[in-house]
Structures are given as C-alpha cells and as structure tokens.
Amino acid sequence: MATGYILPPEWTPQQAVQLTWPHPDTDWAPRLDTVLSVFARIAREISFREDVLIACHDAASVEVCRKYLHRAGAELARCHLHTVPSNDSWARDHGPITLQNPAGQCKLMDFAFNAWGLKFRADLDNQITRHLYAQGAYGNAALEISGMVLEGGSIEVDGAGTLLTTSACLLSPNRNPQWSAVQIEDALRTQLGVERILWLHSGHLEGDDTDAHIDTLARFCNPHTIAYQSCDDPDDSHFAPLQQMAAELSAFRNRDGKPYHLIPLPWAQAQWDEDGTRLPLSYANFLILNAALLLPTYDDPADGVAQERLQRAFPDREVIPIPCIELARQHGSLHCVTMQLPRSRDRPFTKGTASALV
Incomplete structure (x- = not known):
C-alpha cells in the first residue's frame, strides 16, 4: 500500500x-415495499446533506428506486444510480473501505x-465495487483489490491510529483461516494505516x-469516547456477555x-421474526453523516433514551431517528446497509447513465 494513506x-x-x-x-422479497420505504427514508436524509450513490440490480430496479426516492422527497439531483447486479443489500460489508492521504x-x-x-x-456482491469503479462511479479515486476477507462493519477507527474489532469476527475460521491473530493485525496495519488494534472478546x-460485528456493539464517537450497546436486564441472555x-x-x-469515556446505549425489549428468531436490535448501529447522525429505532421506549444520549455525544450533529425494525427482520440495521465515502480533493464519483433523475 502506498505510504500516507x-x-x-x-x-x-x-x-x-x-x-x-x-x-x-433478495430475501427482502416478502416485505419489499415496506423495506424499500425504509431505504428511501435513509437516502432522503443523506441527500439533504451529501450525495447518495445507489447500486441497483437491473433497469427495473433503477425505475423502482427512482419512484421511491421521489415519493420520499429525496434531493434527486444528489442521488446517483448505477446498474450493478447484487445478491443482497448490506453495503457496509461489500462496499469499498476508503482511505485518505494528507493531500x-x-x-x-x-x-x-x-x-x-x-x-x-455473495458472488455478485463481491464484485459490486469493481463494477461501480469500471462505470466511473468513484471518479479519480484509486482502487486496490485485497485478497483479505474483511467487512466494513467489523472494524471501527478513531482517526488517531487505533482500530477496534472483535475476535469472534476477525478470527472466524471461515474468513482468513490461514492467518493467525498476529498476521491479521499486521495486515490491518499495512492495508488500513492503523497503528494499534483493540480486541473485544x-x-x-x-x-x-456477522459473528459479532463491532458496529452492532461499540462505536467510536471521537478519539476519546466509545458508545456501546449495554444490557441492564439480568434475566436476558445478553446480560452476562454484554x-x-x-x-x-x-x-x-x-x-x-487514559480510560475512554464510555456511553452505555439502552437495551430494547426483545422482538422476534415469524420463525421465532430473535431480532438483533442495536442502537450502536447508527450512521454518522455531515452535520447529522441517523439513529435506528425499534418502536421501543428505549428509542428516546438512545437519541438523548447520542445527542449529547454528538452536540454538533442533529440526531435523526429512523424506524428500522424492517431492517432488523433480515438481521441487520441502519449502519449495515450504508457505506460512507469521505470527501476527496477530487470529486470521488461521477454520474452514471442510470442516474439522470431529473
């Protein structure tokens, strides 16, 4: 990797x-209309503050996406649609992890x-970044393909050289079984430019x-503060591990x-899907935007507590609740379906032919 990134x-x-x-x-099919409304709401809030890059499965998906964005009141000129086949919708994990240099x-x-x-x-999802790159979606940004299996939801960084992750995920035998923990640490330092790794066990x-993605459990709010998903119910199976x-x-x-300033996020009451599987309801799965933070909510009394605590942690950002119980039915939440692209010296993407919304 080039130095400085x-x-x-x-x-x-x-x-x-x-x-x-x-x-x-996709597995969203049985509740597609409902979940598309959630995606459109997320895209709307993003578009008020920055651009939205959307990978659509085919031409029909492009048209559906246009309709939902228009209905949601999104800033259409900031929404850039590209036709790229996909298996699923978890952009946090199949999207690019973007590095920056001092320039x-x-x-x-x-x-x-x-x-x-x-x-x-995941055969289609694993190619989404390369397809978007070939279409000019990322403009002048360079592209480096790594053989390491790594999902964006499995890592958190503080911008000061520290990376936070979980051993359950990064040491999973079906990801990089040929590498030891030391070798994985070396790869993270080399490929992401971090200096030290903190492991949660x-x-x-x-x-x-996801085998305990960090973005469902603990998140940096700044280099000195970590918000984490807590559980205060001794009768809940999550109590001891959390x-x-x-x-x-x-x-x-x-x-x-020095110790980190820790912000416990409240515990939502248990909800289950139609098959009796408990839904992974995490307030740690928020998305930081320019001047805002999108907070997943679950129609639970704890929603307001989570909003209040994160508003104190991010006083310069508006905390916006987004109902995400439909995302949780597919065992993820708000942060999981998004991937941020940092601002670049050069515009990091250009409009594709599918993005003419107006």
Missing part, C-alpha cells in the same frame, strides 16, 4: 454514502466479501449473522494512556 473515522467530512437497493430476488486523495480498498464466513451467496447479539464486554471497554486505554 489511512482509514479516516466516520465523522470525517463525507462526499457521499453508498447503498445497494433491495430487489425481488486529500482517496483510495478504495476492495476486500474480499464471502457473506460473513460463507453463510450465504465478549459481546454478541442473538440473530446476528457486561463482560463493558468491562473490557473499561480496561482499554486511549493513545494518551
């Missing part, structure tokens, strides 16, 4: 957020995506397919050798 934190000024639009051939130039890291350890099909959410995770977070130290 690092992975910026999510609060770095952004040019755009990338989405992958659900379509009838403000961007480089896209296209890591291998194998659907969270070979759990589902506890914490999980039932119904989660208490252990909180203790691990308390033991971590920042670059200055």
Whole structure:
C-alpha cells in the first residue's frame, strides 16, 4: 500500500454514502415495499446533506428506486444510480473501505466479501465495487483489490491510529483461516494505516449473522469516547456477555494512556421474526453523516433514551431517528446497509447513465 494513506473515522467530512437497493430476488422479497420505504427514508436524509450513490440490480430496479426516492422527497439531483447486479443489500460489508492521504486523495480498498464466513451467496456482491469503479462511479479515486476477507462493519477507527474489532469476527475460521491473530493485525496495519488494534472478546447479539460485528456493539464517537450497546436486564441472555464486554471497554486505554469515556446505549425489549428468531436490535448501529447522525429505532421506549444520549455525544450533529425494525427482520440495521465515502480533493464519483433523475 502506498505510504500516507489511512482509514479516516466516520465523522470525517463525507462526499457521499453508498447503498445497494433491495430487489425481488433478495430475501427482502416478502416485505419489499415496506423495506424499500425504509431505504428511501435513509437516502432522503443523506441527500439533504451529501450525495447518495445507489447500486441497483437491473433497469427495473433503477425505475423502482427512482419512484421511491421521489415519493420520499429525496434531493434527486444528489442521488446517483448505477446498474450493478447484487445478491443482497448490506453495503457496509461489500462496499469499498476508503482511505485518505494528507493531500486529500482517496483510495478504495476492495476486500474480499464471502457473506460473513460463507453463510450465504455473495458472488455478485463481491464484485459490486469493481463494477461501480469500471462505470466511473468513484471518479479519480484509486482502487486496490485485497485478497483479505474483511467487512466494513467489523472494524471501527478513531482517526488517531487505533482500530477496534472483535475476535469472534476477525478470527472466524471461515474468513482468513490461514492467518493467525498476529498476521491479521499486521495486515490491518499495512492495508488500513492503523497503528494499534483493540480486541473485544465478549459481546454478541442473538440473530446476528456477522459473528459479532463491532458496529452492532461499540462505536467510536471521537478519539476519546466509545458508545456501546449495554444490557441492564439480568434475566436476558445478553446480560452476562454484554457486561463482560463493558468491562473490557473499561480496561482499554486511549493513545494518551487514559480510560475512554464510555456511553452505555439502552437495551430494547426483545422482538422476534415469524420463525421465532430473535431480532438483533442495536442502537450502536447508527450512521454518522455531515452535520447529522441517523439513529435506528425499534418502536421501543428505549428509542428516546438512545437519541438523548447520542445527542449529547454528538452536540454538533442533529440526531435523526429512523424506524428500522424492517431492517432488523433480515438481521441487520441502519449502519449495515450504508457505506460512507469521505470527501476527496477530487470529486470521488461521477454520474452514471442510470442516474439522470431529473
């Protein structure tokens, strides 16, 4: 990797957020209309503040996307649609991880995506970044393809050289089985420009397919603050592992050798899907935007508590609740369906032929 490139934190000024639009051939099909309204609401809020890059499965999906964006009241001139086949819609994990250098130039890291350890099909999703790049969607940004299996939801960075992750995910035997923890740390340092790695060994959410992605559990709010998903119900199966995770977070130290300021996020009451699987309801799965933060909500009394606590953590950003129970029915949430693209010295993408919305 060229020297000088690092992975910026999510609060770095952004040019755009990338989405992958659900379509009838995905698992969203039985509730497609409802979930498309959620995606359109997310795209609307993004478009008020920055651009939206949307990968649509085919020409029919482009037309459907246009209709939903218009109905939601999105800023259509900021919505850029490209036709790219997809298996599913979790852009956080199949989208590019974008690095920056001090000159403000961007480089896209296209890591291998194998659907969270070979759990589902991912042959189309694994090619989305390359297809978008070939269509000029990322403009002048460079592209580097890595053989390492790595999902964007599995890592958090503070912009000061620290990366936070979980051993359950990165050491999963179906991701990079040939590498030890030390080798994975070396790869993260080399390919993402980080200097130190903090490992969480506890914490999980039932119904989660990702093997404990960090973005469902603990998130940097700034280099000195971590918001984390807590559980205060001793009768809940999550209580002990999330208490252990909180203790691990308390033991971590920042670059200055001081404890992190920790913000516990409230616990939503249990909900289940039609098959009896518990839904992974996490308030840690928020998305930071320019001047705003999108907060997943679950029609639960804890929604307002989560909003209040994150508003205090992000006083310069408007915290906007987005109902996300429909996303949770497919075992993810708001952050999982998005991938931010930092602002670049050069415009990081251009309009494709499918993006003429007005």
